[in-house]
Amino acid sequence: MRQLPVLTALGLMLALGLAGPARAADPVPADPASADPVVRGAYVFAAGGCAACHTAPGADAKPLAGGRALKTPFGTFYTPNITPDPDTGIGKWSEDDFRRAMRQGVSPQGDDYYPAFPYTSFTGITDRDLDDLWAYLRSVQPVHQANQPHELGWPFSWRSLLPGWRLLNFTEGPPLVAVGQSSEWYRGAYLVRVLGHCGECHTPRDLLGGLNWYSPFSGNPQAPDGDGKIPNITPDPKHGIGEWSDKDIAYYLETGGMPDGDFAGGAMVEVIKNDTSKLTDGDRQAIATYLKSLTPLPGR
Structure with a gap:
């Protein structure tokens, strides 16, 4: 594996928050091989990217x-x-209630969730991962902090429109995958398409916010926070990561370092810090295997 210059590596560690104590939610270590549901659930939690979305920015955020x-x-x-x-x-x-929220996108009160919550990907989560994730979330420190209402314009503030959106864009259950692939490929597909919900950012959306699965993982012209764009992660050699090796991809997911010497930026800094850097080497390799198998598509 390539070695970064000392000063550059230190700068990356500081950027990712790896050089000092992290403001983590984890009361337990994360181990996918553990028989303890809470410990294994901590790993599912990291793979699912829960920390970044459900924690506000800022040193004082809980x-x-x-x-x-x-x-x-x-x-x-x-x-x-x-x-x-x-x-x-x-x-x-x-x-x-938790199962219905994750797999169907429906609240305990029976309301449809907005697809800003990626239940369209989480719907494929396995029974064991869901059970262990629930056990982990029950173990974290309770925080008394009221939810902030969404600020949506007309007509998107009307929840009565959500059943129509779901009819067009949501299919409950695991995604369809190719047959005859290796166990590593299937693991990578699960991490990318379900737990990691990478397509929620890296797949373009239509005018109603539905994912355009005719161009999967080909990038998005605008990041969710409005800052920059989301890159193409198909193996297209010009617009995507076609010139990256499997080791390049795994190394990037672990450290943020790119083959050209540049580093991750924007939202990926948090994704790497909180999620992919905590995966096992085998899971990062499985992600690389799956991404390299995708159909190359032109960039965004």
């Missing part, structure tokens, strides 16, 4: 208490509190 602003063409969504606080978080939820 982990998983929500309040992060997600700016979109339809308005600004604010992520909810997912700590086990009984009044402002998910402390009164049952496990069935």
Whole structure:
């Protein structure tokens, strides 16, 4: 594996928050091989990218208490509190409530969630991962912090329109995948398409915010926070990562270092810090295997 110059590596560590104590929500280590559901759930939590979305930016923000602003063409969504606080978080939820939210995008009150919550990807999560994730979330420190209402313009503030959106854009259950692939490929497909929900950012969307699966992972002209664009991660040699080796991809997911000596920027800094750097080497390799198998598509 390539070695970064000392000063450059130190700069990257500081950028990713790896050189000092992290403001983590994890009360336990993350281990995918553990028999303890909480410990294994901590790994599922990292692979699912939960920390970045459900923790507001800033040194004083409380982990998983929500309040992060997600700016979109339809308005600004604010992520909810997912700590086990009984009044402002998910402390009164049952496990069935949690399952329905993750797999169907429906709240305990029976309301459809806006697809800013990526239930369209999480719907394919396995039973065991869902059980362990629930166990982990029940173990974190409760935080009493009320959720902030979304700021959406007309007509997107009308939840009555969501069933129509779901009819066009949502299919419950695991995504269809090719047959006859290796176990590593299937693991990579699951991490990319379900747990990591990479397509939610890296796949372009239509005018109604639905994912355009005719051009999967070909990039998005605008990042969710409005800052820059989301890159193409198909193996296209000109617009995507076609010139990257499997090792290049795995190394990037671990450290943020790119083959050309540049480093991750924007939202990927948090993704690498909180999520992909915590994966096992085998899981990062599985992601690389799957991404390299995609159909090369022109860039965005």
